[in-house]
Amino acid sequence: MRLSDSATIQVPFSDIDAFNIVWYGHYSKYFEIVRRKFLNSINYDIKDWKKSSCIWLIVESNYKYLKPITHDQKIKVICYLDEYKYRLKISYKIKDFYSNTVFTTGYTVQVPVDVNGKYSKIHQNKLIDIVNKIKKNEIKRKTKLRKK
Numbered sequence: 001m002r003l004s005d006s007a008t009i010q011v012p013f014s015d016i017d018a019f020n021i022v023w024y025g026h027y028s029k030y031f032e033i034v035r036r037k038f039l040n041s042i043n044y045d046i047k048d049w050k051k052s053s054c055i056w057l058i059v060e061s062n063y064k065y066l067k068p069i070t071h072d073q074k075i076k077v078i079c080y081l082d083e084y085k086y087r088l089k090i091s092y093k094i095k096d097f098y099s100n101t102v103f104t105t106g107y108t109v110q111v112p113v114d115v116n117g118k119y120s121k122i123h124q125n126k127l128i129d130i131v132n133k134i135k136k137n138e139i140k141r142k143t144k145l146r147k148k
Helices: 024-043 048-053 121-135
Strands: 004-010 054-064 074-083 088-098 104-115
Touching: 004 024, 024 054, 024 074, 024 088, 024 104, 048 054, 104 121
Parallel strands: none
Antiparallel strands: 004 074, 054 104, 074 088, 088 104
């Protein structure tokens, strides 16, 4: 089992380009929406990072565009926690809400740094502790574990 979350989005007109499809830059926004939802559900979101003077920088992002997404389409964006011990790697799928057709896949990689920009093992260990406790059911999260 791995941790995951999802968000449903109705594609707004402002996300569409001249060809009536979602402009590629908005895929980052869709990934960010579900990533923030997931991190909030495990109680380790940006507000928690700020309290501990930590920044989880995105150092890599990857997108594979399989089919275009159009205006007013209802999509489901799903994220999966793939790695968390040495870095935070989250993979994504964007699907049609009704047919489950996959439009896009991808992933992001984040590393923790302190306010001086130095790699922070302290913050990495905090994430490891949170995820391990969730997996052992020692602490609750706002959404459930999903089977792969």
